[in-house]
Amino acid sequence: MATVLRSQCAFARLFAGKTVQILNNATDLGAKLGPGSQSVLSRKYSNYAHSPFVTKIKEQYDYEIVKKPAEWAFVKRLLPLETIPAVTPKETYPSGWIPPKEEATSLPYFIARTKNHEVPIYLDITYRGMRKITKIRKIEGDIWMLNDEIKSYLKQKNGRYVETRVHEIGRFIEAKGDHVHDLMQWAYSKGF
Amino acid sequence: MGSRQITEKSLSMLRSLPRISLQNIRDNPNSKLKNKRGRGQHGGDKHGAGNKGSGQRQNFMRLGYETGNNPFYLRIPQEHYYRGHHLRREYPPLTLHNLQKIIDKDCVDTSKPIDIASLIRSGFYNFSPDLKQFGINLTDEGADIFAAKINIEVQWASEQVIAAIEKNGGVITTAYYDPHSLLLLKNPKKFFESGQAIPRRMIPPSDLIEYYTSAKSRGYLADPEEISKERVKLAQKYGYTLPNIEKDSDYTMLSERKDPRQIFYGLEPGWVVNLKDECILKPKDQELLSYYNS
Numbered sequence: 001m002a003t004v005l006r007s008q009c010a011f012a013r014l015f016a017g018k019t020v021q022i023l024n025n026a027t028d029l030g031a032k033l034g035p036g037s038q039s040v041l042s043r044k045y046s047n048y049a050h051s052p053f054v055t056k057i058k059e060q061y062d063y064e065i066v067k068k069p070a071e072w073a074f075v076k077r078l079l080p081l082e083t084i085p086a087v088t089p090k091e092t093y094p095s096g097w098i099p100p101k102e103e104a105t106s107l108p109y110f111i112a113r114t115k116n117h118e119v120p121i122y123l124d125i126t127y128r129g130m131r132k133i134t135k136i137r138k139i140e141g142d143i144w145m146l147n148d149e150i151k152s153y154l155k156q157k158n159g160r161y162v163e164t165r166v167h168e169i170g171r172f173i174e175a176k177g178d179h180v181h182d183l184m185q186w187a188y189s190k191g192f
Numbered sequence: 193m194g195s196r197q198i199t200e201k202s203l204s205m206l207r208s209l210p211r212i213s214l215q216n217i218r219d220n221p222n223s224k225l226k227n228k229r230g231r232g233q234h235g236g237d238k239h240g241a242g243n244k245g246s247g248q249r250q251n252f253m254r255l256g257y258e259t260g261n262n263p264f265y266l267r268i269p270q271e272h273y274y275r276g277h278h279l280r281r282e283y284p285p286l287t288l289h290n291l292q293k294i295i296d297k298d299c300v301d302t303s304k305p306i307d308i309a310s311l312i313r314s315g316f317y318n319f320s321p322d323l324k325q326f327g328i329n330l331t332d333e334g335a336d337i338f339a340a341k342i343n344i345e346v347q348w349a350s351e352q353v354i355a356a357i358e359k360n361g362g363v364i365t366t367a368y369y370d371p372h373s374l375l376l377l378k379n380p381k382k383f384f385e386s387g388q389a390i391p392r393r394m395i396p397p398s399d400l401i402e403y404y405t406s407a408k409s410r411g412y413l414a415d416p417e418e419i420s421k422e423r424v425k426l427a428q429k430y431g432y433t434l435p436n437i438e439k440d441s442d443y444t445m446l447s448e449r450k451d452p453r454q455i456f457y458g459l460e461p462g463w464v465v466n467l468k469d470e471c472i473l474k475p476k477d478q479e480l481l482s483y484y485n486s
Contacts, residue, residue, distance in 0.1 A: 063473050063476055064473070066473075071458050073458070075472075077457070078313070078381070078384075079380070079381050081314075085298050085299060090296070094296070095296045095334070116315075117297050
């Protein structure tokens with residue numbers, strides 16, 4: 001809308017600060033000129049910084065302050081989530097996502113869910129797609145037993161031996177090749 | 193001296209030597225590249241530049257020059273795939289499958305109308321208005337598994353997507369937001385903290401007017417009666433029975449729409465939201481009211 005002159009618009013500056021931009025489709029809150037401020041306009045200053053501040057500003061626009069408004073629910077809806085919400089149990093999950101089951105905690109090993117309620121199985125692609133490695137993270141309990149189970153499961157699925165690598169301290173297992181889908185199915189079947 | 197003696201000697205030496213620790217550990221010899229070049233008669237030989245020619249003199253040919261050949265960049269005819277790329281609008285996609293996943297994980301509230309602000313709030317969608325991205329393109333991947341009844345507002349949607357949502361008793365609207373409004377929808381909290389009045393939403397540019405006024409694309413500027421006709425037509429085309437939303441228990445939620453000038457649900461342009469004192473400043477001045485209502 002109107003260009004924001006410094007002398008005209010001290011009120012807007014007060015609102016927005018020097019660093020925050022005033023959107024060009026917002027109204028210029030200070031653009032309403034009183035009779036006294038006309039003289040400021042007519043002068044040309046060599047520099048923006050040399051122009052004086054306007055000190056006397058009348059209340060320009062009439063407004064009301066609504067405390068505890070009914071519309072505050074709409075504002076609350078827009079504010080960011082403080083935590084990722086817990087999933088309420090449902091009958092079906094059409095997206096194919098499955099919540100963790102109670103029975104998984106009785107196993108000697110455990111794969112914890114991520115903060116976004118996902119099973120931490122990922123595909124690492126390196127060397128321009130030449131090397132694919134499936135990584136299972138967040139393993140708790142007997143990692144070697146889990147490794148043996150995964151090895152036999154992948155051998156049965158693929159009909160060949162699949163190399164794996166166990167990182168005991170990092171609590172993750174890497175399997176050679178793209179087995180994300182297979183291992184996801186396995187993890188869901190175990191209840192992780 | 194036999195090899196056995198050497199072994200014993202080295203082992204006894206090893207016993208007397210201090211153990212490796214952080215205090216005496218060091219890099220392997222020549223494992224680090226020096227960043228100084230050698231000087232002098234033999235130390236500074238060619239410095240990796242090779243012998244003679246443009247390599248040694250560092251006067252390389254200009255980019256694309258092929259020493260007398262007709263260069264590649266002139267040999268191939270021009271094809272203007274990217275003409276005007278800096279003016280094109282981009283709509284980062286969100287699949288119906290992903291949307292279903294967000295709903296399954298309760299990251300978005302389906303009892304309220306869903307718009308771009310609530311999808312960004314869920315944390316599973318993001319975009320940058322400053323890269324000429326104009327909002328969500330809802331794509332049809334996972335249309336057959338989609339099973340949620342929602343009132344959603346996106347910026348671009350195909351016919352299949354509209355059918356998938358209306359089949360489940362939901363409502364879809366395509367709405368245009370100018371980049372400034374999208375910036376507010378991306379981070380409403382930051383905007384409210386700046387203390388500025390909520391601006392008006394701009395009307396779509398001339399080349400988008402047709403899309404957003406057409407009932408086929410469920411545009412937000414389309415005639416509601418035309419839209420209800422198109423809903424029936426689409427149901428016949430895709431062969432599903434259209435659920436009657438007028439008799440639905442969530443009718444008030446499903447019929448909730450934004451004003452074409454409105455950016456946030458329930459908040460009118462011109463208002464200033466004070467997060468600290470939890471109050472809203474509403475203009476009463478006639479001049480302002482007429483400005484924001486225009």
